[in-house]
Amino acid sequence: MTQKIVKANGISINCEDRGPADGTPLLFVNGYTSSLLSWPEELMEGLRAEGFRVIRYDNRDVGKSEKLSGLPKISEVVAAVREGKKPDIPYTLADMAADGIGVLDALDIRRAHIMGISMGGMIVQRMAIHHPERLISVTSIMSSTGNPDLPKASDEAMKALQAMPPSEEREDVIRHRMKGRRVYQSPAYPKTEDDLYAFVAREYDHMYYPEGGTRQYAAIMGDGSRVEALKKVRVPFLVIHGKADPLVPHAGGEDTAKSVPGAKFVSIDGMGHDLPVELCAQYVDLIATHARAAERKQAAE
Secondary structure: OOEEEEEEOOEEEEEEEEEOOOOEEEEEEOOOOOOHHHOOHHHHHHHHHOOEEEEEEOOOOOOOOOOOOOOOOHHHHHHHHHOOOOOOOOOOHHHHHHHHHHHHHHOOOOOEEEEEEOHHHHHHHHHHHHOHHHEEEEEEEOOOOOOOOOOOOOHHHHHHHHOOOOOOOHHHHHHHHHHHHHHHOOOOOOOOHHHHHHHHHHHHHHOOOOHHHHHHHHHHHHOOOOHHHHOOOOOOEEEEEEOOOOOOOHHHHHHHHHHOOOOEEEEEOOOOOOOOHHHHHHHHHHHHHHHHHHHHHHHHO
């Protein structure tokens, strides 16, 4: 599958269009600091086998996409949001949502199904808020609304997410990230050491760029609560969340589904903050069923 750089929302975005060319487009939106390589082959190929035109891309500041500038202080961003002020950040989740819409523009796609994981779920929520006319359906996976009253990540999970590796050497970074992922993986479906190493190494080799994580985290924290805006969304909406997620607790998925009128909520036992291969067939069935129902609804309008 060939990756290519396109101009989207005024910046360079690395994307991959797997086809089939005659399938209804389905855009995958990545989570915090993860690249387009983070999606399980079983999920992408399963949805491709269902006839969807599978498209994925690197978010800005990740992988082969354009790198931005500026290093905001997260404490100042959080304080500004708490005080109801506009935070001083290099870009917003709405900007990142416009990047995804820009990818559709670059591929000459008018409307598409959209799915996002974790931060990507927040981005697709912003797509539904700001660009509903471009969407056929939305799937938000292990994400949240930014509601400040929701339960926070566990201390262990937060520490794993924010800890720095002992050095910038490839092996140190890979082993460090493996240790972190073990903290918030799906407890019922742990990866083998070899599989986890291969997954993390592939992401590292695609592009290791820790500076981008600071700007992405600022975008997340600076977005505040999307609850009121989500109440106005009318795009068919599916929310999937693991009951064992220590990073974005289950209540985040519940709040997302509660906030979007008519949203369907599916919670999964034993699922943490990742996409286990063992659950990919279930994800494919859920997403394909949801998407096809949205297509029928659109055709009837």
